[in-house]
Amino acid sequence: MALSVKEALEYLTASHKAHRLAHAYLICGTTGSGKEELARKFAALTLHCSEEVLSSCPPHPDFHRVQPVSKSRRIVIEQVRLLEQILRRSATRTAKIAVIQEADRFALNAANAFLKTLEEPPTGTYLILLTTNPEVVLPAILSRCIRISLRQKEKWQPTQQERSIVAHFNHCLQLSVGTVAQTFQFVRGFQTVLAECKEDASRQAAAELEHCRQHYQNRTDGTWFAERARHSKAMMESVSIHLRHGLITAVKSFLVEGLRVFHLGTTSPDPGVAFLSKVPQETLLQQIELLDRLQCFLASGVNESLALEVFFLEIFSLILRGDFESDGELTSELPLLPS
Known part of the structure; x- marks a missing residue:
């Protein structure tokens, strides 16, 4: 069942209070459905900070993003290795959050390397995968994530x-x-x-x-x-x-x-x-x-x-x-x- 951002956040908040958060979530929905908004709100909830802190300069030390790079528009293995190094370090507070944008854009070797992180995530680490095309995400990745489907908002809002x-x-x-x-x-x-x-x-x-x-x-x-x-x-x-x-x-x-x-x-x-x-x-x-x-x-x-x-x-x-x-x-x- 597709949820609104508010409904999905209520579900995650309840899981957080009950200490029953999964280590990996796949948030899927069309453009404008609020995937990134939900990821930010979840990160702020888990890291006990405001959303503004997550996008400040310097960024929050326990909040990390991975997205496709270069002209290939792929998430490459070097990014996965770098993320693994960062996540293995101790959190400055209680947890670490990694948001994977366009999770359907993994290069094959990068996806295989990322599976190891999904299978054995560092303690206190939460992985948030975002995609508009869940059917393209590797089945092995899908099976290790809790899926949250978002429904389209009433009206898409363009940037300035x-x-x-x-x-x-x-x-x-x-x-x-x-x-x-x-x-x-x-x-x-x-x-x-x-x-x-x-x-x-x-x-x-x-x-x-x-x-x-x-x-x-x-x-x-x-x-x-x-x-x-x-x-x-x-x-x-x-x-x-x-x-x-x-x-x-x-x-x-x-x-x-x-x-x-x-x-x-x-x-x-x-x-x-x-x-x-x-x-x-x-x-x-x-x-x-x-x-x-x-x-x-x-x-x-x-x-x-x-x-x-x-x-x-x-x-x-x-x-x-x-x-x-x-x-x-x-x-x-x-x-x-x-x-």
């Missing part, structure tokens, strides 16, 4: 950066009479927002690396910190790809909402969606398909700027070629992005 990109896309879409100019304007804005996201992530990664250097360098041999630095660099590549994917997905979700309004024949209070509802269904479907193809091309390692320009030029051009009724009114003023 995703909202900015959608607003910028909507503005350029309605000004696509100068398609080439609007394409370059949008791509510049897209890359500016992405660069800002990367910079924020880079600062956080640097702070975490410095924290590790101060706390662990003298407790291990010299190779550990070098491995940690390589891991941090690979992680930044992965974060960049993840952020880019999220921005494109936000644009796709905006188009899907326009398609939904078109099909239902309803109205939307969002002026941008109202504009999309006048666009032919076939045009919206073609634009969504182009965004799917763009994400596939980017995942294969093609030049980012060139791919964005080619695909969004085609997306904006479809509006020019479409036959739909427009009242000629633009939505809001241009968002605060480069012109």
Whole structure:
């Protein structure tokens, strides 16, 4: 049975009070169902701290994250070995928490190595695995975890950066009479927002690396910190790809909402969606398909700027070629992005 985040947290809280927590949980659900939110709340409960402390710089010494790294978007064996080293050290307080994001993305040798941790977890260690695709997770891993399924929240909430990109896309879409100019304007804005996201992530990664250097360098041999630095660099590549994917997905979700309004024949209070509802269904479907193809091309390692320009030029051009009724009114003023 799928639970809400609140219901799942109540279940975990009751288990915690009864001293009956399992050492590993698999939290699964669609994007926006609250998997990471539940993981943070569980970690805060177990470590007796606030959620803010978990994401502070330096991070909480007993809270650790593992996620796919580099262009392969895989959790690799080096990450598993590093996590094992960290978890084997004594907790600063009562427990250690490790959150494994995208647990369906283990490389095979990494999954096999992780099984050893699942089978013989260090005392006081809790492993939280997150996935949107539980059917892809190795059966051997599934069998060693308590599964918690989350149901979709009523409405997915985009990040501030995703909202900015959608607003910028909507503005350029309605000004696509100068398609080439609007394409370059949008791509510049897209890359500016992405660069800002990367910079924020880079600062956080640097702070975490410095924290590790101060706390662990003298407790291990010299190779550990070098491995940690390589891991941090690979992680930044992965974060960049993840952020880019999220921005494109936000644009796709905006188009899907326009398609939904078109099909239902309803109205939307969002002026941008109202504009999309006048666009032919076939045009919206073609634009969504182009965004799917763009994400596939980017995942294969093609030049980012060139791919964005080619695909969004085609997306904006479809509006020019479409036959739909427009009242000629633009939505809001241009968002605060480069012109």
